[in-house]
Amino acid sequence: MRTNIIAGNWKMNNDIFTGNNLINQIIKLLEKENANPNVKIVIAPPYTNLSEAKEIIKNNTLNIYLSAQNCHYEDKGAFTGEISPSMLDALSVSYVILGHSERRLYFNEKDTIIAKKITSVINHKMTPIYCCGELLEERENNTYKTVIKKQIEEALFSLSNEQMQSIVIAYEPVWAIGTGKNATSQEAQEVHQFIRQTIKSKYGTIADNIPILYGGSCKPDNAQEIFTMPDIDGGLIGGASLKASEFISIWKSLKSSKTI
Ligand code: 13P
Secondary structure: OOOEEEEEEOOOOOOHHHHHHHHHHHHHHHHOOOOOOOEEEEEEOOHHHHHHHHHHHOOOOOOEEEEEOOOOOOOOOOOOOOOOHHHHHOOOOOEEEEOOHHHHHHHOOOHHHHHHHHHHHHHOOOEEEEEEOOOHHHHHOOOHHHHHHHHHHHHHOOOOHHHHOOOEEEEOOHHHOOOOOOOOHHHHHHHHHHHHHHHHHHHHHHHHHOOEEEOOOOOHHHHHHHHOOOOOOEEEEOHHHHOHHHHHHHHHHHHHHOOO
16 A cells, blocks of 8 residues: 655744744644555655754654655765765755756756755655656646656666655646646546656556645645545645645545545
């Protein structure tokens, strides 16, 4: 059975004070609910919050894990301003978001570099959350499957079978990120199924166990419908992860959409 995941990508929001507050609010709300062992909660705050966040979630039995939003592929060296996988590992970080569309757009990240980061993260026994997805024009001119296939081939297809087993994928249609627009559940399911098929073509049944998360204006009012789709295993949530009540409401939708 695939793991279901709700991941909150805070992006460049919250300092240590507001961030601690948000995590404490999330924990408080979760404590009132029955945890589902097959639904993980992943929180991806800015680097500056990771150390404090680690202390707050330490010893929790609520199935909460920490993620970084990016990292370098080298372990150390003269890369001013960068953070390495080994530094994240030392902070008990479990996941690293890689290839987010904002990294591609604003920092010119390409899949060749993202592939190196993925290998590095796996070597440190952390799980990459690899983001892929098309631009609006690629959706409109119907080239989105070609684009997504190329992203997956370039970033993931040099992995061994064993490495591939530790990947999480997030499908993030770029036109739906932070715009309030979102893919319909059928549109999202079509791409998730396509991603799984693409991975299956090289890795066979390993593809059946890879969690594929939907990201792109996933909110409390559309989450339930999206999560009922068979190839959608959770969400990578941006804006709605900044409010504890909305984030937990989305988590509840996933919990109730998937049977244990
Ligand atoms: P929004 O949920 O704000 O659209 O952001 C999605 C996203 O980019 C998650 O990584």
